[in-house]
């Protein structure tokens with residue numbers, strides 16, 4: 001891979017951020033013949049930088065993320081939301097490739113239940129501001145397929161009626177990853193409850209694809225870089241292609257500090273190449289931003305993008321998340337044979353039967369989905385053991401209790417369910433600029449107000465408890481149990497703040513994700529999402545980036 | 557490829573090191589059929605870690621200040637409860653009781669300069685787990701003894717302590 005860091009020339013477009021959205025933009029625009037500069041504040045890693053795998057170095061010692069004391073978000077905590085609290089941004093990885101260097105690569109599609117949320121979420125509480133998206137699932141379908149092809153998604157269509165609806169004749173570019181040994185047991189247990197889990201789509205190679213090898217099941221997935229490039233990242237997929245055209249300059253160590261606009265048109269960006277260094281200007285008539293939701297809002301606010309309806313930064317959403325872990329005393333520990341994942345598993349099943357809920361026992365009508373893992377092997381042991389629990393309220397284990405937990409893991413099968421759920425949009429959940437704290441580049445930190453609506457909490461709890469019941473009926477005993485509370489200091493699934501829509505009175509971006517007030521300025525990260533949706537968001541971010549960039553007008 | 561530059565020296569003096577060994581042994585108390593913090597030499601991990609700088613972990617300077625204060629406060633608490641014996645001289649049951657009180661925040665006269673008791677416990681627990689379950693290249697998890705028993709990367713193996721060896725930690729006999 002090559003990267004150019006020489007002085008920039010004349011560009012048709014500037015892309016801010018070399019991660020999921022920015023890399024995809026560079027890919028599409030260079031294929032369309034445009035000259036593109038990608039400004040990335042971090043360095044350029046190679047896969048080898050992530051070796052040797054080491055949990056202490058990469059995860060425990062927080063090597064890959066901004067530090068809480070010097071580069072935090074400021075979360076307004078407490079019931080009165082009046083206590084500015086620095087929080088660590090573990091979801092930001094500042095290097096070319098962005099967070100896709102360390103992601104879990106679960107890549108479900110958002111579906112009509114997300115695009116036309118008002119048709120599926122009934123009795124929306126009056127204080128929430130839910131809107132339908134200005135596009136349909138069908139309109140996004142070709143772009144999902146493009147993203148799945150170029151990012152190399154393994155999976156299988158039509159395994160389960162609960163799966164995303166997939167066009168007849170279409171299938172993923174390669175088969176799913178080998179199933180985990182727990183799959184038959186879990187499929188049967190959930191089948192008895194009328195639920196149909198399936199092998200989930202992953203942007204992880206199940207065989208050689210796109211010049212990258214199949215996953216080796218090394219035991220280090222989420223939070224670790226992939227030393228083999230078996231897991232797709234922006235760097236080993238779309239940016240490779242963009243750079244190969246010779247029309248893309250990847251300018252690492254370039255932090256964009258301001259979006260420059262005049263008379264309702266974007267003119268370019270200001271950037272610094274070192275903290276404290278001079279601000280410099282780079283011009284282009286199109287600027288596409290993909291730096292993760294909160295960062296985009298921060299950039300819009302710093303740049304004073306005109307905001308007549310006071311919408312910038314508002315309608316921030318974090319998916320609700322939570323988890324349940326069970327142990328199965330009558331089930332021997334899962335051991336995979338050659339046809340299954342080995343003991344260093346990365347998970348298999350998706351459970352999407354509670355996306356839409358029709359149960360007279362609850363007012364909840366839309367909840368979310370689960371990724372299912374083997375608690376014993378899906379994360380390396382330091383994080384696993386620190387999080388050990390023997391039931392609700394029995395966490396922080398040590399001494400004899402900790403051995404009880406460890407012996408269960410060593411001898412009994414188990415299952416871990418990670419929930420991603422719908423979150424209602426509230427105007428007051430928002431990003432502003434912090435008046436006191438600046439980041440190392442001299443930009444005001446993001447100050448964040450966020451409390452989940454009671455609906456979110458009820459939906460998450462309902463879904464998690466349903467899964468716990470099914471597992472209880474199958475002989476499982478509850479161990480870890482984590483349901484969300486109203487406070488949420490931050491999460492990797494973050495949307496809104498620059499809502500897209502057709503009406504400039506209610507949205508910041510138009511349906512092509514261009515600013516209503518500054519033409520030529522586009523946003524590709526999840527800030528565009530009008531509502532949260534209820535699945536891991538990145539495939540939908542990618543599909544949208546393909547859609548926007550393929551239709552981007554000629555620079556003028 | 558990243559390179560670990562291990563520190564040549566540790567950070568604790570002899571008494572501090574011994575006290576950490578005693579406390580870690582109570583956090584993960586090994587037995588004849590299960591390895592514990594003493595088998596892993598988890599104290600070696602934190603001893604070396606604290607001798608490194610903030611480029612290894614941004615909290616290291618704060619921990620380096622916190623540990624001596626915290627160990628001294630625990631020593632005082634131990635001496636008061638056990639007729640003048642400090643942490644280094646506690647048996648496993650005594651160390652376990654001390655940690656239980658620390659976790660609950662119920663040790664009397666805890667100095668204001670020390671980390672709050674539950675935070676102090678959480679720090680000891682976290683570092684002990686890291687020294688047991690982390691990569692051996694950092695000085696703990698000696699010869700991957702915990703990984704081999706737990707089954708990380710390779711299938712779990714039974715543990716038997718080599719003949720003649722005691723976990724060179726404290727309280728195996730208690």
Ligand SMILES: Cc1cc2nc3c(=O)[nH]c(=O)nc-3n(C[C@H](O)[C@H](O)[C@H](O)COP(=O)(O)OP(=O)(O)OC[C@H]3O[C@@H](n4cnc5c(N)ncnc54)[C@H](O)[C@@H]3O)c2cc1C
Nearest residue numbers: 017019020021041094098099104105106256292525536538
């Ligand atoms: C541990 C983890 C697991 C995840 N797992 C999943 C998953 O399984 N499925 C899923 O759908 N999503 C997952 N995600 C989320 C996913 O990684 C993000 O949604 C996605 O990467 C966002 O794309 P992006 O383009 O907005 O930002 P990123 O991919 O993060 O890229 C942003 C880039 O912009 C750069 N940048 C930021 N500010 C500036 C600036 N001012 N100037 C220049 N450059 C700048 C950053 O350095 C970064 O390289 C996970 C995230 C994490 C952290």
